[in-house]
Amino acid sequence: MERVPTGIDELDVKLSGGYPKGKAILVTGMPGAGKTIFGIHFLYKACMDGRRCVDIATEESPEDILVQAGMLGLDLRPYLDNKQLAIERVLETRTESTEMASQLGFGFETTEMDLLERAKMLSDDIDVVVIDNIGVFALDLNIKEFRDKIDAINHALTEKGCTTLMIMDDTAYELTHGLAEYSAYGSIKLMTKENPYTGVRERYLDIPKMRGTKLSLELSVFDITSEGIKLHKSKPKTD
Numbered sequence: 001m002e003r004v005p006t007g008i009d010e011l012d013v014k015l016s017g018g019y020p021k022g023k024a025i026l027v028t029g030m031p032g033a034g035k036t037i038f039g040i041h042f043l044y045k046a047c048m049d050g051r052r053c054v055d056i057a058t059e060e061s062p063e064d065i066l067v068q069a070g071m072l073g074l075d076l077r078p079y080l081d082n083k084q085l086a087i088e089r090v091l092e093t094r095t096e097s098t099e100m101a102s103q104l105g106f107g108f109e110t111t112e113m114d115l116l117e118r119a120k121m122l123s124d125d126i127d128v129v130v131i132d133n134i135g136v137f138a139l140d141l142n143i144k145e146f147r148d149k150i151d152a153i154n155h156a157l158t159e160k161g162c163t164t165l166m167i168m169d170d171t172a173y174e175l176t177h178g179l180a181e182y183s184a185y186g187s188i189k190l191m192t193k194e195n196p197y198t199g200v201r202e203r204y205l206d207i208p209k210m211r212g213t214k215l216s217l218e219l220s221v222f223d224i225t226s227e228g229i230k231l232h233k234s235k236p237k238t239d
């Protein structure tokens, strides 16, 4: 299976070279777990490798994403300038959100459409898509509608051959009973918890599922440094 590098070297090693090409991977975690930075690594690496990328942001402004990326030495601006990367703020079609967006006066184009429509309209030459955070779409839908929508978005992106990170906050993930995990080709969980031996809180990365990939069921410890996410040596899985 062809792989697309994740932008995090040690993670590429764990995933036999990277994310399975043309598939959608779910990334979940609590606020502050590192999800957005995780997505930035992927976009930056894909841009460096000449891939065409779209970042669909439902929470942060594109400017915030550029600033965060820049602070980690992952400067995305040149790729925005040469149009290899588009960062779009996609809002739900609810009028409140739209009004709020115009009041806040985002400097970037704000797309008032739903995510499925946007996925279907992506140009065929897009290689990589990051959606951050797909959880906002869970809030207005019942479980059945949510599952159907996630499946349809997945299908649309897979048809176009996009390698996709679907980032979802833990609250929305739990609210929808973890259904997104069934739809996705793979699942990566970011979390923080106390190391039982040292009492120190640490960041962990867990890969419970990655189809087509030989996986070790070990948690990886990672840090977020001034250069972004750095994975440590693996540790035995607890729980």
Ligand SMILES: Nc1ncnc2c1ncn2[C@@H]1O[C@H](COP(=O)(O)OP(=O)(O)O)[C@@H](O)[C@H]1O
Binding pocket: 029, 030, 031, 032, 033, 034, 035, 036, 037, 038, 071, 072, 224, 225, 226, 227
């Ligand atoms: N330069 C940095 N050095 C160390 N930690 C950082 C740095 N930049 C961001 N962080 C950490 O990353 C966390 C945010 O990561 P983020 O990807 O935005 O989380 P999420 O999207 O899961 O809410 C912050 O809470 C902060 O602790």
Ligand SMILES: [Mg+2]
Binding pocket: 035, 036, 037, 132
């Ligand atoms: Mg985030």
